[in-house]
Amino acid sequence: MPQATKLSAPTAAPTPALPVRGQTDHLRLIAEMTREFTASHDYQTIAHSALERITRYIGAEAASLFLLTDNGETLACSACYGPVDITGLRISAKTGVVGRAVQTREGSMVRDVSEDADFGASVDAKTGFTTRSLLVAPLNIGQDCLGAIEIINRVDGDGLFEADDLVLLETLARAAALAINNYRLTEQIVQQERERHELELAAEIQRDLLPQPSSREFPIHGINIPARSVSGDFFDIMTLPDGRIWFNVGDVSGKGMNAALLMAKTSSLFRCLAKSAEHPGQLLNAINSELCETNSRGMFVTMVGGLFDPATGRLTLTNAGHEPPLHFDLRTERFTPIPADGPPLGIMPGIAGSDGYAVTEIDLAGGMLYVFTDGLTEATTFGGGMLGIDGARALIRDHAEESPDIRLKSISGAVKLPGQSLRDDLTLLVVEDMMTARAASMPPPRLEAMSTDGEILRLRVPARPDRLKLIRAAVEQAAKYCEATEAWTFDLTMAVDEACQNIIRHAYGNRPDAGDIVVDFIRRGDCMEVHLMDFAEPVDPSKVKSRDLSEVRPGGLGVHLIKSVCDEAQFVPPPPGIGNLFKLTKRLPSKLQ
Amino acid sequence: MSYEIREVSGAAIVALTGDVDLQTSPAVRQKLLESLDKHKRIVVDLSAVHYIDSSGVASLVEAFQISRKKGASFSLASVSAAAMRVLSLARLDKVFTIHSSVEAALAPQA
Structure with missing residues (x-):
């Protein structure tokens, strides 16, 4: 394995860090690492760079960052620094030196791996790397643990770590844990924002489909x-x-x-x-x-x-x-x-x-x-x-x-x-x-009854005074169909005639050939309904009033006559395409009378 | 609708037949006003009126108002049931002078 030979050569190891390290240097390192974590969203690069800094600072050969995954069952190497790339390597979170750090939430130093029973040599066997000494610090954040940082083989001196090295690594690990946590929170927000944006796009596409x-x-x-x-x-x-x-x-x-x-x-x-x-x-x-x-x-x-x-x-x-x-x-x-x-x-x-x-x-x-x-x-x-x-x-x-x-x-x-x-x-x-x-294609009105209850007949005539006599004749026929009395028929005839006059004079403004009147005669139980429809501009019903009868003067009498003889007479909302719909209702005379 | 005007001892007897509606009332109005120009006494015979609408009634009201201004006499005679129905609905049966017959209308007033 080429890496193994490369590893065994001490010259391939990173440049050793300065031998003298003070509190100021510690703080500077922490500050730089934190700045890097917050400055970029490229997690892999930051993690790699942080491990490099730590490795060089402590004067070690290699470092790796393990994060808990699979609900805490597994530790996965998410970044590493050193001669062998083990990124993606998965190990149990319950065993090994790293597993122990995660479980106990405490760092540990294995001055000599050959003397630690927890050390698993399987990774070395896979990579060809030889681990002699290692430092592990958990990535603690509050009550949670995100994973651990592992530093391997000191390059200077006897190649074994000192107690001071562990204290330093634990401090750095705390900063790293905080940075990783922040990074994850940011990622969540970014992800939510991305999803929201996608939904907005979907909504836009959807609106376009309507x-x-x-x-x-x-x-x-x-x-x-x-x-x-x-x-x-x-x-x-x-x-x-x-x-x-x-x-x-x-x-x-x-x-x-x-x-x-x-x-x-x-x-x-x-x-x-x-x-x-x-x-x-x-x-x-x-x-x-x-x-x-x-x-x-x-x-x-x-x-x-x-x-x-x-x-x-x-x-x-x-x-x-x-x-x-x-x-x-x-x-x-x-x-x-x-x-x-x-x-x-x-x-x-x-x-x-x-x-x-x-x-x-x-x-x-x-x-x-x-x-x-x-x-x-x-x-x-x-x-x-x-x-x-x-x-x-x-x-x-x-x-x-x-x-x-x-x-x-x-x-x-x-x-x-x-x-x-x-x-x-x-x-x-x-x-x-x-x-x-549909008016153009409507069949001519047929003067015949369709059923005992429901529409009796429909009449469509030009709104002209000379057609009123025809309309009155239709009322008489419709009333006859309902076996109404003569007096009843006369009153309804008058009401319909007056209503049609109003259409001719007010809705159509007396203009010749201004439009048609449609009259529907409908039997509903013991009532006759007459629907008068025109195709003119809507009339303001409040302006159509019956006149004050104490005043003797021509005109304005029609509405009074209509209301006098009908049980109900009112404008109702017209169907689409109809200008006005005036509805008359008159109770049919009882057969017993 | 048709009409007939005859003159009896200085009075104009205007006899209307058929339907007085929006179509025919302008002609009725015209005849009534013309008669008022020529005569001091007008009797409108409504015995053969099958239908009269508000416009027909309005013509009668207008003629009645002019006659009063002129000091002429204006009365209705032999009003058919249909015409009486409309006049009573309009509460004009108490406004107009109504005689049971043309003869009664022409009889010298007491």
């Missing part, structure tokens, strides 16, 4: 608020060349980086596979297969995927284990949950059975579909309780009149306490049936 905010006129809007910097939730909106729109809302099990990565993968799969899928069931089957091929660690994804056709207001929907979306009917203010019919994605190929994920068809009929993650329903409200599904419904109802982008912010803002982060990621998406977009 779609840009939709324009106010667009029928689908979404919002995502991560609980931490990265989110396991996501949503996406993608318009096909034929105008149909794919959308999804997903929730990855778990949180943090792994969830974010799975989210990114699922999101990409959705975008990629949606282009060739015919319906959401097929699409979710395909995503499930892909995820199962590579997914691990038991993570899975719940998802609602849908394809909306703005031209018809209809959509197809598939739910893979996700929170049931809510269909909100603006006219009745009723919610219909669309239940989860399939298992989550990424658990097992073909998990949804031989037919794959089922597809539900929904006609929004001027209403909206809300898709959200449990971050909404499980969010803490200002009151401290959980929002729940009823709370979510109430919020949706409360903000129904706001434009969709504002509405989503209002709803999510109601559960995100200012300055506090959410317990879970929150994602909310709304699909709205914009009636105006």
